[in-house]
Amino acid sequence: MADAVFLALAVITIGSAIAALELRSLIYGSIALMGTLGGIAGFFFLLDAPFVALFQLAVYVGSIAVLILFTVMLVKRELIFKKIEDKRRKFAGIGLMLVIMVSLGAVFLDSGIKTITTDEPAPNFRDIGIDFVTYYWPALILMGLLLAGSVTGALVLAKREDVENDQRAS
Amino acid sequence: MTSELVDFTLVSVALLGIGIYGLAVKRNFIRMLFAVEIIINAANLNMVAFGRFLPHSGGQTMALFSIAIAAAEVAVGLSLIIVAYRMYQNVDIADFRSLKG
Amino acid sequence: MIEITSTPLVLIAILGTVGILLPIISIARKEQGSNSFYAVIAFAALIVSMGYVGYQFYAENIASSALFSEDVIVDDAFGGFFAIAMLIVAVFTTVGSFNYMRKHNSPAVYYSLILLATIGMVLVAYSTDLIMLFVAWELMSIPTYILVGYMKKNPSSNEAALKYFLFGALSSAIIVYGISISYGLTGSTNIGEVIQGYSTLDPSLLPLALLSVGMFIAGFGFKMGLVPFHQWLPDTYEGAPPTITALLAAATKKAGFAATIRIVVLGMVVLNLDWTLALGIIAVMTMTIGNVAAIMQKSISRMLAYSSIAHAGYILIGLAVAPHSSLGLQGSLYQIMNHAVMKGAAFIAIVGIVTTLGVTHIDKLKGLGRRMPITALGMIIALFALAGVPPLSGFWSKLMLFGSALDASSALWWAPWLAIAGVLNSALSLAYYGWITRKMYFEGETEKRVVEPKSVIAVMIFSTIFLVGFGVYPEPLIKFVEFATPVISLGLMP
Amino acid sequence: MATEAFGLPFEVGTLSAWLVWILPFAAAMIIPGVGKLSKHATGYVAVAFALMSALSAATMIPVALEAHELHHQIMWIEALGLKGGVLADPLSIIMANVVGWISFLIMIYSTGYMKGDKDITRFWFWMMFFIGSMQLIVLSDNLLQVFFGWEGVGLASYALISFWYRDKKKDHVGVEGRTVLGMLDYYAPTHAGMKAFIMTKVGDVMMIAGMLLIFLFAGTFGFKELMGDTDWATAMAAQGLLVPAFVLLFGGAVGKSAQFPLNEWLLEAMTGPTAVSALIHAATMVKAGVFLVARIGPLVFALSAAGIMADQFFEIIAWVGAITALLLATQGMVNNEIKKVLAYSTGSQIGYMMMALGIAGLSHQYVDGYTAGFFHLISHAMFKASLFMAAGSLLHIVGSRFMSDMGGLRKQMKKTYAFMWAAGLGLMGAPFITTGFWSKDAIFAAVYTSGNEWAMPLYIIAVLTAVITAFYTTRMIGLVFFGKKSKHIEKMEEEGHHIHEAPMSMWIPYGILAVLTIGIGLIGLSAEEGLHHMFTDYLEHSFGIHSEHVANEASILPEFLQGLNPVALGSSLVAFATGIGLGYIFYIGRWVDPVKFVNSNIFFYSIHKVILNRWYLNAIIYWCFVVAPLWLARGVFRYFEKTAIDYGMNDGVQKAVGWSAKVVQGTQTGVSQSYLFVFGAGLLFVVLILLI
C-alpha cells in the first residue's frame, strides 16, 4: 500500500518536474511545478512530517508558485510560448543529467544506506519548536534579517522608478 | 515503513539531475527558476527522509529553514526578472551575454 | 550557551538594527535623505562593530583558534579574524560609496543591504552549525544579488545579477543537498558532531560522506570562484557596481573560505583520505586559468576579477596541504586578510576612476598616474602586493602558502608541484599587473590632473599603510594569524 | 758591497735595479701633465728619463762582471703570499743595458723623427711606458711580474702600432687592393694594432697557462725559488706536465717574438712610427721572448741535468726557431716595402736566437748555444735598430714605404748610405769585422757541435738562411741606393722637394749603432769570449750547470781565430759570399733583371708567388680565426640568439601566453547555460575525484 503511494508520488513528482521544464507553455509549466512541489509535500506526509508538509504546501504551492504564475503572466504572451533550444546542448544536458543520476544513484545504492530502516516513531513537531528556540535561535534572527532584507531589496528592484518620478513630478 | 530510505534518496537524486538538466539547457529564466526550486526540493526531501529514519527532528527544522530561504530567493529572483524584462522585454537568459571573454 | 556579549551576537545586534532601521528611516524621511547621511550611519555602525571585535581581542575575551561548540555559533579568534577582514572591506565599500552612490536612487536600502550582507559573511565565519552556516550564507548571498543588480538602468548590472543569482541559487541548493547528506549520515547539524560522526563512520557510508564533501566544495567553491565553478565570476564582477564588486571579491569570497575551512577542511581531516588531492588539482587549475585569462583583458574590473580567481587558487594551496603543514592554514588566513585589503583597495580605486572618469577600459587608463596620482599609486601598490612583490604584505602570505606546499612535500608527493605552479603563476601574474602599471604610468604623458574623490583617497591611504607597514614589519599580523588559525592534525577530534 | 750605504735597507745596485724600470714609468706618469703645459718639453723629459734609466742599468754592470746577482723582494700580494722583486743577474743586467741604451738612442732619434706630430705627448707616454714595461720584464724576479711587463709591452706595442689611429692612407702597410686567397693584404694602423695585440694574446694565453701550471706545483712564481727546490719539477714530470708547462710558457715567447706560427703580426706592426719599429719590433720587445727562453732555459736544462728529462722542450724551441728563420728570410727576398723586409729579417734573426737557445739545451755544453743566442740578440739589437732608424730616415725623406719608390739615393744620403751598409753587413754577417758575423758563427758552431740527432738539418737550415739573409740585405741596399732614381723621387724633385740627408738628431743614433756594429765586430771574438766566460760563471753559480772547459784542439785556423769551429766558419763565409754575390748580380750590378728572371720559369714564378703571398699563412690564419669565427658567430646570432632565444623565449612565451589566454577567454562565452553546464560537470568531477 505504502509502496504504491510512494510510487505514485514519485511518478507525479518526477513526471511533473520534467513537465515543468519541458511543457511548451510557461503557464502549464508553472502548474506542473506546483505538481512537483505538491508531490514533495506528499512525500513529507509519507515521512510523518505533517508540519513540514503543510508548510510546504502553504509557502511553496501557495505563495511561491502563485508568485511565479503572476510573474509569468506579467511577461509578454509570445515569451510564454517561446521555447528555442539548442539541440546539441539539450542532448548534452540530458547526458549530464543521466550521468549525475546514475553515478549519484549508484553511490546511494552502493552505500550502507540501503540497509537503514527504522521502526522508531517519527520525531514530534514539538521537538522542532524546542529546537528553534533553544538551539537555532540565532539562525532564526538571521532568518528574520534575511527575509527583511530580501523583501526590501526585491521591492526596491521591482519599483518602477520612471512611474514614481512621474507621480512625483505631477 | 515499507518504503526505505534509499527509495526517497533515489527520488531526490532524480530530481537533482532534472534540476541540473533544466539549468544547463533551458533558456527561459523563469524555467531556470523552476529548476532551482526542483533541486531545493530534492534536498528538502532528502533532509526530511533522513530525519525520519534517524529519527531526529533536525531534518524537519532544516527543511523549514530551507523552504523559507527558497521563498526569499524566489522573491529576489523574480524581482530581477522584472527588472530585466523591463529593460529587454525578454527573459531569455541566453540573450544576456554582453559580459564575456 | 551563548553569552549575550559574545561577538557574533553583538555584531548581529549592531549591524542588524542599523540595517533594518535604515530603510525605515528612509521611509520616515520620505526618501529625501541624501546618500552621505545613510553612508555615515552605515559607516558608524561598521566602525563600532569593528571596534567591538577589536576590543574583544584586546580584552582577550576570545578563545584562540577555531573551536567547535555545542551551540550554533562560537566566539573564537577564527571568526574574529574573518570578522575584521570583512568589516574592513565593508568599510571600504561604504566609504567608496560615498561618492559613487550620489547619482543613484534608494541609498538607504543599499547601505542596509551592505550591512545585512556583512552580518551574513561574518556569521558564516562564526557558525558552528550547518544550518546556521547555511542561513548566514544566504543572508550574505541574497542581499548581494540585489546589490549587484542595483543599477536598474544598467543592462550589465542586471545581467551580472542574473548570472550571479542563478549560480548562487544553484550552489545554495547544492549546499543544502550536501548538508542533508551529512546530516543523514551523522544525525546532527552541529559541525562538531558531524565531524565526530564522520570519524566513526561506517565504512560502507564513506562514499556518501565524500559525496557531501564534494557538494560542499562545489557549493562553497562557487563563492570562492574555484575552477570549474568560476564562470559567473568575471561577468558578475565586471557588470556589478564596482563598490559591490569590492565587497564580492574581497569579502564574500572570504566567507566561502571560512565555510570551507570550517566544514571541508576540518571535517575532512577525520575522513583520513587522500582527499587533499582534489583541492590541490582545483587549486592549480584555478590559479592557472585565472592568471591566463586575466592577460589581455580590456576591462580592468574583469582583469581583477580573473586575478581574484587566481588568488582563490593560491589560498586553496593552503587548504590543500593543511593536514600536513601548520603553515598551510596560516598562509591561507594571512592571504585572506591581505587579499581582502588588496582587492578591496584595488576595486575602490576603480570606484574612484569610474566616478571621476567613467571608464574601466584599460586603454583609457593612460596617464592615470598623472591624472589621479594618489588613486593610481594606491592601486599600483595594491597590484604589486597582489603579485606578491616584497616588501608588501602580499608577499608574506604567498611566502607562507608556497612554503606550506613545500613543507608538506614529505607527506604529499605532489605538494611541491603546487608550490611550483604557484610560483610560476605569480610570475605570470606580474605580466598583467605590469601591463596596468605601464598604462597608468608610462603612457599618456600629457594628461592633466583631475580632482580625486576624498573617500577613495582615504581608502588608498589606509590600504597603502596597511600593505607597506605589514610588509616591512609583518610580525603583528603573523602573530594574529597564528592566533586565529585552527590547529589541524590528523586524527583531530572536536 | 756597499750595503746600506745610504741607510737604505738594500744595496745600491738593488736600488738601480728598481729605478731602471720605475723611472720610465714615472716619466710616463708625468708626461701627460707636462704635455698639458708644453708639448715640446715632453720629448726632453722622455729622453732625460730614458738616459737616467740607462745609467741606472749601467751602474749594475760591475755586478754582472763579477757574475754576482742582486735579489731583492718586497711583499706584494699578501693574501696569496706573493712577493714581488727585482733580480739583477748577469743575464738581466746585460739585457737591461742593451734595452736601456738602445732605447735611449731611439728616444733621441724620435725627437727628430716625431717632430711636429700633434699627438706627441701620447707618443712619449707610450714610449716611456714601453721602456718601463720592458725593463720590468728584464729585471723581475718572478713570472707574474714578468707577465705584468709582458702585457705592458704588448699594450704599448698595440698603442704605438696604431699610433696614427686616423688610418690615413700613408700609414697603412701592404699594397692597396692586393688580395691573397681573398684576404686583403693591406692593413690600417688600427687594424694592425689589434692584430698584433690579439695574436700575441694567443701566446700570452699559453704563457699564462704555463705559468699557472708551474705555480700550481711550485707554489711560487719566483725564478730563484723555482731553482731552489726542484721537488715541484719531479712532481710535474711524474704527471707528464713538466714539458707541456714549459712549452706553454714558450708559447708566450712565440707570440711576443713573432715566431712561427704566430709570426704574422710583426709585419703589420710596421704601421707604427719607425722609431717604434726600431725600438719595439726590432731591438727590444720582440726579444722579450728570447729573453724569457734565456731566463727559463737554464732552469729546464738544470732540471734535465738532475735527471728530469725535458729534451722535447729544447727541440721544440730549436725547431720553431729554425722554421721561423727560414720562413721569414725567404719572404724578405721578395717584399717591396723596406720596413717589411726589415721586419721579416727581424723575425728570421730571432729564429736564429731561438735555435741557438734550443740547441743549447740539446748539447752538452749548454753555455755555448746560450752565449751564442744571447750574443746574437745583442748584436742584432744594434744593427737592426740601426737599420730601422736608417729606413725611417728614408721614409721620412722619400715619403714612401716602397723600395720601388726609392733608388739611387746613395748620392743624396751619404751618411745613411754608409751606416746602412755597416749595419747591413752586420746583418749579413760580414766576416771578421761585424758583430753579426761572430754571433752567427757562434750559433753555427753551437748547432754543429751539439751532437744532437737534429743538428744536421738545423745546421743546413741555418746556413741556408744565412745565404738568404745576405741576399735580401744586399737586395734592399741595392734597391734603395743603387740604380736609377724612381719615378716617385723624380716627381718629388719636380715638385721642388729636395732629397737631403736626415737631420742630425736622427742620423747620430743609427750612426752610433752602425759604428758599434763594426766596432764591437772588430773585437768580436774577445767580446764573445768575455760573454761566454760570464755566462759560464753565471750558469754554474745560479743553476749549477757545469761546463767542461774543452781544451781547443789546435785547428787549421790562424791564431786569432783559434777557438772557432772551422766548419762553421767555412759555411759562414760561403753563405755570406753566395748571398752577397747573388744580390750583387741582381740588384747592385743589375746584370740580370730579377723580374724577368722570375718570370722566365714557371718554377721560379710559383715559388715567388708563394713567398710573396707569405706562404699563404696569413690568409689561412685570417680565414680560420677571423672569417670563420665571425661567420659562425653571425650564424649563431641570427639563427639561435635571434630566433630561439629572442624570438622563442620573449615573443614565443608572450605569444603562447596570449594564445592560451585567448583559448581560456573563449570558454567564457557569456551564456549562462554553458556556465551552468560546466558547473554541473564540475560537481561531478569533484565528486569523482573524491570517490576515486
Add this chain to the structure above:
Amino acid sequence: MEYALLQAVFLPLLLSPVAYIIGRKVGPTPAMWFTFAILLYTTILVINAALSGTVEEHYPWTEMFGEFGFLLDGLASPFAIIIYVLSTILALYSKPYMIHKFHEQFEEEQKITTSSSGQSSVIESSSLTNYVNAKSGLYFALYLVFAMGMLGTVLSTNLIEFYIFFEVMLIPGFFLVALWGDGPRRKIGLMFLFWTHAGAVVLLLGFLMIGLTLGSFDFADIKESEIPADIAMYSAVAISIGLGVKLAVFMFHIWLPYVHGSAPTPISALLSPAMIGIGAYGLFRLIVEFLPMTFADLAIWFHIWGLVTMIYGGAMALMQDDLKRMLAYSSISQMGYILFGIGSISVLGLAGAEMMYVTHAIGKGILFMMAGIIIVKVGTRSISKLGGLAGKMPITAVCAVIGALTIMGVPPTSGFMGEWILFFGALETAIEEGSTLRAVTFGLGLVATALTMSYMLWMLKRVFFGKTPEHLEHVKEGSWYMTAPMMVLAGFSIVVGIYPDIFLKTIIPYMNGVLGV
C-alpha cells in the same frame, strides 16, 4: 659605529622622498648633490665597517622567518663597497645624462601634444624647467632606493630578507628603465620585471625548501645545520636557476641585452656591473657556503655553464652594432667568467670569481659611462656610425681603453688580477681531480679571453679610432660630471690591479674558511 649598516641601508630609503622633494622644488643639481652626499656618507660607513673586519647587526623581526640582520664579512664587503662606490659616483654622472634625457623626452611630448592638438604651441622654458625638476626628483628618489636594494641584498643575514631586498632592487630598476629608457622602453621594462621576477620566485622556492626543512631562515642557523642531500640538491638547483636569471647566464640571458641596452646609461652602469653580479653573490653565499656538499656535485655544471656563457656572450658581443647592447653581451660573457670561477671549486677560483665581480664592476662601469657620454655628445649609439673619436674626446677615450683593458684582463688593470686567480683556481681543480673535462674547460676558458679581447678591441677601434665621419667633426668632450667618475674608476682599476690586496685580503680568508682549507 653602532647601527652603521642599518644606516647604510635605510638612510637612502628614508631620505629618498626628501630627494624627490628637493628635486621637485629646487632642481636637479641640488637633488644630485643631496643624493651624492647621502651615498657618500653611507659609502664611508660601509667602507669604515669593512675596514674593521666582520661586522654584524641584528634586529628583531618576525618569529617565523627569523631576524633582520646585516652581515659584512669577507664575502660581502667587496660587493658592498663596489655597489656603493659605483652608486655614489654614478650619482654625479646621472645629472648631465638624465637632464639630456629629460630634455629629449620633453621635446617628444611636446611634439605629441602639438600634433594631437593640431596647433603649434610655444614651448615655455619655465615648463621645461618644471618638467626637468619633477623628473629629476623622481629619478634621484628611485636611484636611492635602487642602490639601497642592492646593498641590502648583499648584507642580508636571512633568506627572506635576502629575497625581499632582491626584489626591492628590481622595482625601482623597472621604473627607471620604463620611464627613461631608450627604444621600446615600456616593453623592455616589463620584460625586465617579468623575467627577473620569474627568476626570483624560483629562487624563493629554493629558499623555502631550505628554510622549511631546517625550520629557520637565518643564515647563521643554515650554516650550522645539515640539510638532507635531496632537499639540498633540489633547493640548490632552484637557487641556481633563480640566480642564473639574475646573472643572465646562457639561456637565461634573454632579458639582459634589451634591458642594459635600453636603460638610462647611469642605470645600465649600475645594473650591469653591480646588480647582475649580485647573482654571483647569491651563489657564493647560498650554494658555496651553505650547501657545500651539493655545491661539490654541481660545480662542474657551473663550470661548463660558465664557459658556455663566456664564449656565447663574447661571440654575440662581436655581432652587435649597438654600443650598449654590445656591452650588455659583454656583461653576459663576464658573468660567465664568474660562474666559471665559482664552478672551479677551489679557493683561488672562488676568490678570482669575486675579484671578477669587482673588476667587472669597475671596467663595465667605465665602459657604460663611455657609452653614455657618446650618447649625450654624439647622439648615436650605433658603432658603425662612430669612429675616430679619440681625438675629440681624449679623456673618454683613455678611460674607455682602461675600462676595456680591465674587461680584457690586461695588467696592470684589476681585470688581470681577477682573471689569473680565477683561471688558476680552475686549473688547480683540474689537475687535482685529474679531470680531462676540467682541463679542457680551463683551456677553452683561456681561449675565451682572446675572444673577449677581440670584441673589446674591435669596439674600441670602431668607436675611437679610424677615420672620423664628417658628422662627428664638432663633437666635444663630456662634462666633468661625466668624465670625473670615469677617471676615478679608471684610477681605481689600476690601483686594484697593482695592489689587489685591498680586496683579496678579505676575500681569501673567507674563501679559505668556506672551503675549509
